[in-house]
Amino acid sequence: MPIPNPLRLIGAVGSPYTRKMLALLRYRRIPHSMIWGDPNAVLDKLGIAKPKIPFLPTFIFDNEDDGREAVCDSTPIIKRLEQAQPQRAVIPEDPALAFINFLLEDYGDEWCTKFMFHYRWHFEADADNAGTLLPLAHDVTLAEDQLQQAKAFFSERQIGRLGFVGSNEVTAPIIDASYRRLLQLLEAHFKQLPFLLGNKPGSGDFAIYGQLTQLVGFDPTPRAIAHELSPRTVTWVGLMEDLSGLEESDWLVLESLPDTLKDILAEIGRTYVPALLANAKALQAGEKQWQTQIDGATWTQQSFPYQGKCLGWIREEYQQLSEQDKERVNSLLAGTGCEALLG
Ligand SMILES: N[C@@H](CCC(=O)N[C@@H](CS)C(=O)NCC(=O)O)C(=O)O
Known part of the structure; x- marks a missing residue:
């Protein structure tokens, strides 16, 4: 269609x-x-x-x-x-590079969203900000008493959902450290390249960007951290918003991606990969909760069927690769922790 x-x-x-x-x-x-x-x-x-x-x-x-x-x-x-519409594609034609892009997109959508939801509702100043601004986004003319009502209703519901993303007192420092590391890795990466995989964005860029619009532009605590640690990321978020005028350009070939991208993959392997694997194991065993070691601390959260599907999709994408492309992916992922996803 x-x-x-x-x-x-x-x-x-x-x-x-x-x-x-x-x-x-x-x-x-x-x-x-x-x-x-x-x-x-x-x-x-x-x-x-x-x-x-x-x-x-x-x-x-x-x-x-x-x-x-x-x-x-x-x-x-x-x-x-x-x-x-094939023009201005965001999925690379090279299936091996497309797989790496898929992994980056999934990490943005499913792990970086933990930063977003955590910072939005964990600290009072952020929850107060979001509680006011989110209802206003539906109706900027909302009467003051209705705004206060909506704020109370919405904040209570969202704070009650923190558990869904695994945000709690124990995981708060892990989430914070992971967000800070990502910012530092992006700061280093953007010294090499304007986008994750080269000179134009892939769907992975848009996924990470989407979460960062909130972290950098909406919620005060993560905004201050981003400004402190990564001016390049802050600027990139502004640029990503509208790339309609970007000239047609190229991704790098997989074999010449800089080490800074490999470092980002290692960050995915350090946090998101153990979470995906533990979640899938719990779902298989019919357990409603899981816990595992992430980055040296115990992460506990409810099992999440959608992320079970995410792992299945990552594996499907990998299985569809030719033997040669699997080898190319394997050699990029070697030592990052992401290889644990594949088999
Ligand atoms: N996997 C979905 C996730 C979309 C999603 O979770 N959207 C959130 C808001 S950003 C939502 O609608 N949550 C349901 C709710 O707030 O009731 C996607 O990629 O579009």
Whole structure:
């Protein structure tokens, strides 16, 4: 099916996945129409059936029977857009490089979001900021008493969800250290290259960018840390927002990626990989909770079926590679800790 013109999406400024996709559409020059709002309300108004959980962002595509369908989940949507429009792709043609990009995208979506959610609701100053700004993003004219009501309702619900991402008193220092390391690694990387894999962005850049829009631009604690540790990342987040004018350029070949990218992969291996593996093991055993050593401390959190699927998708992507491409991936991942994902 061709991409509707314009492609409508419903989302919020305080939603990292909305920002990921909006920047991606701009870079890809896909005509779009951004609807700021609650997908439930907007879809009801448009008379379009709702997905099981209408996440932010929700996209509206055409379906086979001449109707409209509401679709969520940014990663498969990115693939769908690549198939429909090959120009200005965000998935590399080289399958081995595409696999590394996929891993970076998954890390951005699933691990960096822990930074985002943790800092937003763990400390009082951040929770106070988000509690006020998020309801206003739905309606900037909201009356003061309604704003206070919405703030109380929303903050309580979100703080209650901290456990879903594994944020608690024990994991707080691990999350903080992991965020700071990523910023330092990105600072070093951006001295070499303007994007993760070369001179143009891949979907992995957009995933990490999406989370960083919030960490750098919305929540005060992680914003101060980013400004302290990585001026290049802060600037990159500003640039990523609109790359519609970036000239067509290239990714590097996998074998010539700088060590700074390998260091980022080693960070993924140090934190996200043990979490993915422990989560999958718990799901298999039917356990509702898991705990494992991450970065020298004990991480405890609820099992999360979606991340079980993420591990399955990473393995599927790897299995689809030719033997030669597997070898190329293996040699890049050797010693990073990410190789534990593959088999
Ligand atoms: N895997 C999804 C995640 C999207 C997502 O989690 N969106 C959040 C907001 S940023 C959401 O809608 N959460 C449900 C809620 O807040 O009720 C994607 O990549 O699009």
